[in-house]
Amino acid sequence: xxxxxxxxxxxxxxxxxxxxxxxxxxxxxxxxxxxxxxxxxxxxxxxxxxxxxxxxxxxxxxxxxxxxxxxxxxxxxxxxxxxxxxxxxxxxxxxxxxxxxxxxxxxxxxxxxxxxxxxxxxxxxxxxxxxxxxxxxxxxxxxxxxxxxxxxxxxxxxxxxxxxxxxxxxxxxxxxxxxxxxxxxxxxxxxxxxxxxxxxxxxxxxxxxxxxxx
Numbered sequence: 701x702x703x704x705x706x707x708x709x710x711x712x713x714x715x716x717x718x719x720x721x722x723x724x725x726x727x728x729x730x731x732x733x734x735x736x737x738x739x740x741x742x743x744x745x746x747x748x749x750x751x752x753x754x755x756x757x758x759x760x761x762x763x764x765x766x767x768x769x770x771x772x773x774x775x776x777x778x779x780x781x782x783x784x785x786x787x788x789x790x791x792x793x794x795x796x797x798x799x800x801x802x803x804x805x806x807x808x809x810x811x812x813x814x815x816x817x818x819x820x821x822x823x824x825x826x827x828x829x830x831x832x833x834x835x836x837x838x839x840x841x842x843x844x845x846x847x848x849x850x851x852x853x854x855x856x857x858x859x860x861x862x863x864x865x866x867x868x869x870x871x872x873x874x875x876x877x878x879x880x881x882x883x884x885x886x887x888x889x890x891x892x893x894x895x896x897x898x899x900x901x902x903x904x905x906x907x908x909x910x911x912x913x914x
Contacts, residue, residue, distance in 0.1 A: 704728030707743055709755060709762060719755065719762035724748035733778040735786065737800045740767060742786050744774025750788070750796075752803050768803030772796055776816035780826055782840040787826055789817040795845055809845040829853075829873060853877050 701708050705728055708720040723730065726747025734743040741764075744750035750770040756763050772790050779788035786800050793813050797806040814830025821827075825848075826838040833853040839846040858879040873880045 702730045702732070702734050702743060704730055707734060707741065707753065707764075709764075719764050721753060721764045723751070731776045732774050735779055735781050735800075737781055737784070740800060742779065742781065742800050744772065744779070744788060744790075746773060746775050746791060748773060750774060750798065750803075752800060767801075770798060770803050770805060772798075772805070772808070777819060780819050780821040782821055782824060782826070783842075785840065785842055787819070787821075787838070787840065789813065789819070789828070797842065797845075806842050807844055811845065811847075831875075833875075833877075 701710055702723065704725070705722060706720045707723045709718040710716065711718055723743065723745055724747070725745035729746040731746065732744060734741050736742075739755055741753045741755060742750075743753070750772045752767040752769075754765050754767045756765075772788075773792075774788060775791040777789035779786040781787075781800055784800055785806065786798050788796055788798070790796055790808075793815065794811070795809040795813065797808075798804065799806065813828075813836070814832050814834060817828040817830050817836075819826060819828050821840070824840040826840060828836040828838065830836075835851050835853055836847060837849040839848055853873075856878050858877070870880060
């Protein structure tokens with residue numbers, strides 16, 4: 701998990717903090733969710749840096765060390781990792797591909813996008829939704845930004861989302877589509893998602909959309 705000042709490993713069963721590491725961020729504006737890969741953790745902070753940490757355990761004790769650091773700054777978008785490469789949306793509103801094991805930047809897009817993206821991945825496809833309702837379909841590509849398609853959600857569509865996972869994209873869709881139907885066949889994922897009910901949404905949000913979870 702990542703707090704305003706710390707990156708930490710937490711025992712899911714009881715919330716015990718197993719290890720913690722300070723992370724630099726402007727006014728504690730740590731928003732994205734860290735991504736675990738093997739024995740490492742990928743994170744990026746607003747006003748800070750993009751960092752790879754290595755976590756080790758010996759004799760029941762955990763240690764954490766910085767494996768690499770990159771100058772790029774994250775913002776509000778949690779990256780997706782495909783075949784050892786993190787695809788992440790930056791504070792600069794550009795997209796970057798970076799190797800999670802080494803911190804080597806593969807490319808950064810010339811094109812800029814919205815202020816933030818909600819990202820999900822399946823196979824080598826990445827679906828990204830920005831705060832304006834622009835939906836982008838990308839192919840994971842180590843060589844370049846590979847934008848396959850894009851479209852604007854007008855607020856009139858009913859969107860059927862197959863495999864919402866924990867709902868990171870779902871919450872963005874609710875804001876810009878007329879209706880969102882999320883279908884999840886994984887019972888554990890469906891239970892963990894807990895989509896918002898009408899009573900949980902503000903009047904303004906409820907005007908923009910609703911969500912049906914199955």
